[in-house]
Amino acid sequence: MHQNNFLRIKRIIEEGNIVALTGAGMSEESGIPTFRGNDGLWKKYDPALYANIPGLLSTYLVRPYRVNDFVVEIYETVLNASPNKGHRALARFEKEGKFNGVITQNIDNLHREAGNSNVIELHGNLFLFRCLKCRRIFQLESESVREKINILKKERRSRRALLRFFPRCKCGGLSRPDVVLFGESLREEILKRAYDEVNKCSTIIIIGTSGTVYPAADIPFYASRIGKKIIEVNPQTEFNNIADISFRENVNEFFGRLLSTLL
DSSP states (O other), X not given: OHHHHHHHHHHHHHHOOEEEEEOHHHHHTTTOOOTTSTTSHHHHSOHHHHSSHHHHHHHHHHOHHHHHHHHHHHHHHHHTOOOOHHHHHHHHHHHTTSEEEEEEOOOSOHHHHHTOSSEEETTEEEEEEEETTTOOEEEOOHHHHHHHHHHHHHTTTOHXXXXXXXXXXXXXXXXXXXXXXXXXXXXXXXXHHHHXXXXXXXXXXXXXXXXXXXXXXXXXXXXXXXXOEEEEEOSSOSOTTTOSEEEOSOHHHHHHHHHHHHO
């Protein structure tokens, strides 16, 4: 039965017109723990303080070094990660015209690094910064971010060090990472692009998402309601009631088997 499912997905991929929806499990095998997992950031840093602007500001005023530590840890984790077999496979499928693109909840930039060009980042990207004055969004290369992180580590107890970490826009304004924190809304144009991709595709493949963070968690149910094929890849199923095919495997195991089937 398991092999039959891989033969089914082989035929689906050959037909094309597929979009992927990825969550934290996609990047876990690249060395990035899920936020809510046993080794995740929220076990060390209370999300009530570190996942929203009011909490970060209040912590920064009392214990700036803890906010510095948080920024260092999240960026170092991402900087030390690299695309895994799944990221590379999705990039390959897009280049071959079989996948239309990727909708991701991840902020780690690994899909772009792997080579995907049509990446819809629902929750933003740690390497993109948004000017608080003119709203321009601009990118910092990973080496520039690494240099800033090294300075932040050396000046751990300095309030000013964190302010220097965030680059100035060319208009002179301060910037912040272009990511969605708790209590913030997803940008309407980003969400619209995601739903447009779902409307156009024939199949959506859901990879490594817990299905607990909205509005992203509604995308598979919306796809099901409008008659799209649903394929789920996750060791712990979250969408078994709507999935046409479910694979209880981690990312590297699944894509290893899939690529062998496609040979």
